Amino acid sequence: DAGITQSPRHKVTETGTPVTLRCHQTENHRYMYWYRQDPGHGLRLIHYSYGVKDTDKGEVSDGYSVSRSKTEDFLLTLESATSSQTSVYFCAISGGLAGPTDTQYFGPGTRLTVL
């Protein structure tokens, strides 16, 4: 298995509070991604990173920000959590050498509940 960990694995928080999810990899892969998984929607890309301090938006980026200060860590922040952000969040990594054909490896997920 690719060395990807996500923390926390479960979190319950209240509307309006800030939340930060962490993705950590030990593979030295260039690309990192944050997705959210919701029933009936599959997975949707929130943000991605193509290198340290290089990030870009995905299709559902509103309400989320990211940071990548080290190759191994990619943080996802909900500045002010809303109930619509209740979801399962997955981090993924890829080596990027082959570009879009690279396999993405997924972490175990973080289940976030916003009350």
Place this chain on the structure above:
Amino acid sequence: AQSVTQLDSQVPVFEEAPVELRCNYSSSVSVYLFWYVQYPNQGLQLLLKYLSGSTLVESINGFEAEFNKSQTSFHLRKPSVHISDTAEYFCAVTPSSNTGKLIFGQGTTLQVKP
């Protein structure tokens, strides 16, 4: 823009029966195609992918998928399923010129019954 439609949200099937999970996509540019599998309470794993060449691709555990450009489809098949194949299956595409951003379908839950 690209989109992916998985035509069945749930597919119940008996063990040792054949199965087909359907996937159609829409894109104005050439794409690469993927099938990922998610076992209960786990992350996603790559099952197989089509990049170029032979339109039939196979996985190590007996699944295969055929790229049909004229019908813009990438259906997943297995001639004989096992209980252990019970999982959610996701079809995904990425534009061939992109940085690997995947667009996923809604997912199909395969329920294999004894």
